[in-house]
Amino acid sequence: MDIFTGLINGFDIALSGTNILFCFLGAVIGTAIGVLPGLGPAATIALLLPITYIIGSPVTAVIMMAGIFYGAMYGGSTTSILLNLPGEAASVVTCIDGYQMAKKGRAGAALGIAAIGSFVAGTVAVLGLTFFAPPLAEFALDFGPPEYFALTTLGLLLAVALSGGSIVKGLIVLVSGLLFAMVGLDPISGKIRFTFGSIGLQGGFDFVTMAMGVFGLGEILYNLESAMKTEIVTTKLGKVFPTLKDWSDSKWPIIRGSVIGFFIGIIPGGGAVISSLASYAIERKYSRHPEEFGNGAIQGVAGPESANNAASSSSFIPLLTLGIPGNAAIAMIFAALMIQGITPGPFLVAEHPDVFWGVIASMYIGNVMLLILNLPMVGLWVQMLRVPYGILAPVIVLFTTVGVYSTQNQVFDVYSMLFFAALGYGMRKLDFDPAPLPLAFVLGPLLERSLRQSLLISGGDLTIFVTRPISGTLIAVLVLLIVGQTVFFLKGRARA
Amino acid sequence: MKKYERIVALFLSLAGLWIMFYAWDTLKLGSIHMPDAGFLPFLCGIGLAILGIVRLLTLQWTSLRGNEGPAEKRRWHRPLLSLALMVLYGWAMETAGYITSTLIFMVAWQQIIERERWLKTMLISLLGTLAMYALFVYLLKVPVPPEFFIG
Incomplete structure (x- = not known):
């Protein structure tokens, strides 16, 4: 099936009544959680994972979750601009100039350019996904166990290196994720590992339970430390549609942001946060008026908002073509596909073209929906900030508890979730970024299987990882990454 | 810290x-x-x-090197109390059933964690419990633990 036929079939699937409805639901939920501070897209998708059992169709489930993910990028800019409060981590940088624009009475223009930039970048990234993913999936068909081992190791280490936090803490979370994935039956020898006699643990920890605990409840517990009170918005929005000057100032930042975001999004661990920071830095560096940045430069909103949207769409490329989730939210979508019995990876396009093309086509539709939802209806989203956290928090607790209970109808899963909730809270409290945990958890079995299979094939010869061209190249990148990080770390220490 | x-x-x-x-x-x-x-x-x-x-x-x-920075003020009690409530809720859900345990959980949350007035507590708890029951049982068709008092 060529790209155009695939895309037409994809639109046929995405435009069905049910899929349109769930795409819209995803866009609405995504925008809502993007607006609300304290609950990110990874946590929301984690909370909604049990619903995928009820939805039944994998295409519909992933269409909704993808909508939540890129919808959050649209919604995240609203509170950044109006309240100087990022609703989503990727919108932190938007606060700098967005809030200054709002203070000068240009909130509407900032929100407008953020929505339009997000739309353009989202569409550019989906176009890239359409044409880039199928050849990459075909290339990945040649991958054997050594290539998968090298790729998963590289992906996991990149996720830690690019997270921006402490490398040591990131590696601790990564190793912990791998160990949690090993609980239960060993898939090769059938031995029981780390169960301590518990029958409930013999099947291993469930991803849904882990994700809902660490991301959903862990975040709620952490937010409970401080009384979350949102101020009533008094900023006047002004005109939402940008002026001709705004267009002229923003067109190149939007284009640059789209390209930067697209490429950073493909790299595991890259994602929306880094792309928005990179875009802001580039816009400031190459601006003819860098002194305007920090004082309400529209380029400081247009570039980063475009970049984070492009990155969120392009991060589907490694998932759909290689089966490698690059960030926590994508790891949740990986799990949603696995729940439906579909393994993401190079065979996805050939074996489940409906899922592959249906999801891609839905992104075009979702971006149009989000533009409509975010431009004229921005005032409505701002009103959501009035919902007291005291009501929101227990409702989320009830939702997660029954959601987890319903997966296997046993209270053991609820206790497992609470264990992970305590872990998630502790990680946030001690400043450990939990993002590598779900990545290591979902990639752990693939990593172990490919390592053991590679050693079996080669008869214990470790050079198998470097003598094959693809795995050799990946290992070379891995070594460069480790050397680079070590040099960077030592230089930093010497300067300190 | x-x-x-x-x-x-x-x-x-x-x-x-x-x-x-x-x-x-x-x-x-x-x-x-x-x-x-x-x-x-x-x-x-x-x-x-x-x-x-x-x-x-x-x-x-x-x-x-003396770079520890200022000690962070710890506010562990609300998250820990919430976690304890959640553990009790998990236990009560199977013992007393979904509606009873959810109602008690909502009341306890509003009183212990949020320190709301009784009228508001009862209103939020009743509406919350009924709304969640309707959502799970009628809309999502999810099986919830049966009520102990109803049998």
């Missing part, structure tokens, strides 16, 4: 050592030609032990 970080780092190092021993002794490592169930856990154990030690040394080094 540094004290807790040191305890965590020490715990991680010891956990790493225990995992290495468990993987070597119980799971068995196998050989490089044919790795067994303990092979990757052993490597992870080594990693965890080393990372824990590195973290401990980093904290010690920061402390010696």
